Amino acid sequence: MTFTQADVLQNWKLGRKALNFGLVLTVTLVVFTALSVQVIVWQQLVVSLNVTFKQLNNSQSIFCAGLAMGTVVFMPFAIKYGRRPVYIISTAIVFAMSVWSSRMDTLWELYLTNLIMGLAGATNEAIIGCTIADLFFVHQRATMNGIYLLTVVAGNFLTPMLAGVHATASGWRWVYYVLSIFTGFVFLAFIFLYEETKYIPLSEGQQSITVASSEVPSQTAIEREGGSMVTEPAKAEAEESLYQIDTGIQIDDTVPLASWKQRLSSTRPTDESLRELFYRPVLIMFRLPIVAFAAFQYSVALCWLVNIIVVLNMVFPYPPYNFTPAQVGYMCLGPFTGFMIGTLYGGPLTDKAIVWFAKRNHGYYEPEMRLYLLHLPCVLTAAGIIMFGVTTAKGMHWIVPAIGGAIYAAGGIAYGDNILTYVIDSHKLLAGEAFVTISFWRNLLIIVMAQIRIPWMIGMGLQNMFILSGFLSLALTFLYVPMIYLGKRTRRASAKWYYQMAENRI
Numbered sequence: 001m002t003f004t005q006a007d008v009l010q011n012w013k014l015g016r017k018a019l020n021f022g023l024v025l026t027v028t029l030v031v032f033t034a035l036s037v038q039v040i041v042w043q044q045l046v047v048s049l050n051v052t053f054k055q056l057n058n059s060q061s062i063f064c065a066g067l068a069m070g071t072v073v074f075m076p077f078a079i080k081y082g083r084r085p086v087y088i089i090s091t092a093i094v095f096a097m098s099v100w101s102s103r104m105d106t107l108w109e110l111y112l113t114n115l116i117m118g119l120a121g122a123t124n125e126a127i128i129g130c131t132i133a134d135l136f137f138v139h140q141r142a143t144m145n146g147i148y149l150l151t152v153v154a155g156n157f158l159t160p161m162l163a164g165v166h167a168t169a170s171g172w173r174w175v176y177y178v179l180s181i182f183t184g185f186v187f188l189a190f191i192f193l194y195e196e197t198k199y200i201p202l203s204e205g206q207q208s209i210t211v212a213s214s215e216v217p218s219q220t221a222i223e224r225e226g227g228s229m230v231t232e233p234a235k236a237e238a239e240e241s242l243y244q245i246d247t248g249i250q251i252d253d254t255v256p257l258a259s260w261k262q263r264l265s266s267t268r269p270t271d272e273s274l275r276e277l278f279y280r281p282v283l284i285m286f287r288l289p290i291v292a293f294a295a296f297q298y299s300v301a302l303c304w305l306v307n308i309i310v311v312l313n314m315v316f317p318y319p320p321y322n323f324t325p326a327q328v329g330y331m332c333l334g335p336f337t338g339f340m341i342g343t344l345y346g347g348p349l350t351d352k353a354i355v356w357f358a359k360r361n362h363g364y365y366e367p368e369m370r371l372y373l374l375h376l377p378c379v380l381t382a383a384g385i386i387m388f389g390v391t392t393a394k395g396m397h398w399i400v401p402a403i404g405g406a407i408y409a410a411g412g413i414a415y416g417d418n419i420l421t422y423v424i425d426s427h428k429l430l431a432g433e434a435f436v437t438i439s440f441w442r443n444l445l446i447i448v449m450a451q452i453r454i455p456w457m458i459g460m461g462l463q464n465m466f467i468l469s470g471f472l473s474l475a476l477t478f479l480y481v482p483m484i485y486l487g488k489r490t491r492r493a494s495a496k497w498y499y500q501m502a503e504n505r506i
Contacts, residue, residue: 009134009197016195017135021144023186023194024124024131025151027091030183031121032155034098035063037163037179038114039313040325041172048172051107053314054454059110060306061450066118068443071126071436073119076277078127079432080269082198086123088190093120095183102176122439129420129435133428134197138365139351142421146347149413149420153339156309157332164329195264280501281436287497289490291434293483294423295441300476301377301415303445304385304469307453308335308405311392311462320395334402338384338409345410346377346417367425368487370418374480377415382474384408389466415477426491429502 012020038045042056070090078086097117104110132144163175284291312331316323323331350373357372358365387404423434457465 012135019193020195020197021131021135021147023189024087024128025148026186026189027087027094028124028128028148028151029155029159030091030094030179030186031117031124032152033159033163034094034101034117034121034179035060035067036156036160036309037175038063039309040160040164040329041167041175042313043317043325044167044172045110049105049107049110051110055107056110057310057450057454059114060310061447062111063114063118064443064446064450066115066120067122067125068118068440068447070119070122071439072278072281074123075126075281075432075436076274078123078130078198079277080272080274082196082269083127083130084190084194084196084264086127087194088187090120090123091183091187091190093117095180095187098176098180098183102173102180125439126432126435129424129431131197133424133431138425139355141424142350142354142370142417143347145420145424146343146413146417149346149417150339150343153336153409153413156305157336157339161329161332161336164325164327168324168326192264198270277433280430281433281440283501284430284433285437288427288430288434288494290426290483290487291423291437293479294419294434295438297477297480298416298419298438299442299445300473301381301412301419302442303449304381304408304473305335305412306446306449307466307469308385308388308408310450310453311389315392315462316398321398323398331398331402331405335405335409338406339413341406342377342380342410342413343417345373346414349373350418350421366488367422367491368484370422370425371480371484371487374415374418374477377411377418378474378477378480380407380411381415381477382411382470384411385473386467386470389469390463393461393463393466419480426487427498430498 038056039060042053045051045056046053074086074090094117097113097120100109101113101117104113128148132141132148136144166178167175285295286292312328315321316328316331317325321327350370353373354365354369357369361369384404384407387407388401389404391400391404420435420438423438424431427434460468
């Protein structure tokens with residue numbers, strides 16, 4: 001089979017990649033904005049819908065439950081039938097729920113719209129891992145994950161700040177009017193601009209698979225030629241495995257690029273059993289220890305984010321702060337600034353560091369090298385949690401808890417970025433299912449936190465709750481240290497099962 005180099009996903013031109021990935025990031029921004037703006041307007045919703053803060057807290061839990069279940073519902077279809085149709089359908093649902101939210105008048109509508117929007121919005125959380133693995137090389141993935149997480153943060157902090165100003169001026173319904181208009185444009189953009197990224201190179205013939213060695217070549221050989229990093233042909237990314245693939249494919253640059261209509265068409269379904277795809281994330285949780293580790297670590301690092309957002313909206317509108325919704329929104333600038341700094345550490349800096357580590361390892365890259373720089377994010381995450389909680393409880397000047405939120409944000413996003421990239425590098429072929437598992441457990445932990453948050457705060461007090469949270473975060477995130485030594489061993493032990501599951505994708 002002969003095909004053009006330009007049709008291979010990782011060889012797309014920068015503009016083509018940027019458009020595709022940019023659309024994914026845009027829908028990510030929409031989903032997390034929908035999750036966060038509701039918290040910003042809680043003050044107004046209490047009066048308008050005649051509800052309590054506890055009921056609003058429950059509505060947020062329902063949204064997160066939708067996010068957890070949505071990854072399980074939509075991801076199998078994205079793996080089998082392609083990313084494009086799933087993105088279009090889910091974005092249409094988010095648009096419809098945004099319109100409904102702007103018109104809701106009862107508590108049950110609040111619950112139902114949050115559930116359905118969570119189900120549809122979960123798509124991007126799972127597919128993003130596939131997209132990054134499909135489009136970008138090893139030395140680019142942490143940066144791309146960092147950009148994705150920064151978009152998540154923008155949806156959690158930056159757009160709510162703007163929504164707070166808008167709600168103060170025009171009321172909470174106009175926040176959803178604007179969100180629905182923006183989502184409508186995103187939906188149209190996906191229809192006319194989003195290319196399918198599920199690439200199937202073999203349309204005819206057979207592939208020959210042979211076992212290369214009993215040793216797992218889980219590392220990618222990296223060399224420096226003329227100042228640019230390249231991947232050694234003998235150990236290309238497709239060979240981060242026990243197998244050597246002979247596909248019989250030849251690259252011919254004289255073959256014309258597929259037409260725009262062809263590139264927008266959905267790919268043909270692959271041979272995976274749809275039923276198996278629904279339960280495979282459960283198997284992955286128990287058969288691939290690195291995925292279980294990442295799900296736990298990513299959840300622990302970022303679950304405190306929701307606590308900070310909720311405390312901002314439950315404490316700062318009252319004495320001694322007496323903030324308006326707009327001023328509460330401005331408080332989000334602190335964490336957002338921290339997230340931007342953390343993205344630089346967890347993304348470009350780590351991507352450059354693994355090249356240096358690989359050179360010191362005789363040119364071989366190990367995914368565990370992603371974990372070498374996590375000590376600083378661990379400390380910053382815990383310190384930021386404690387600083388935010390203690391200074392807020394003492395009623396200190398608002399700039400101090402804002403700095404605490406920024407410190408937490410810098411550490412949390414740097415930690416989460418490297419954990420997600422570690423999973424992609426270790427199990428690229430099952431990245432979709434792995435991200436379903438990670439997203440499910442992250443949202444499940446957020447639901448648990450939402451239910452225990454208020455009783456915990458009442459029982460221990462705001463200050464002690466955040467002090468305990470900080471030390472719990474420090475103890476649990478430092479569990480990455482054993483994985484530095486055990487990671488390669490676990491990959492070797494699970495390699496046979498991993499490649500059996502991914503056999504028709506290589």
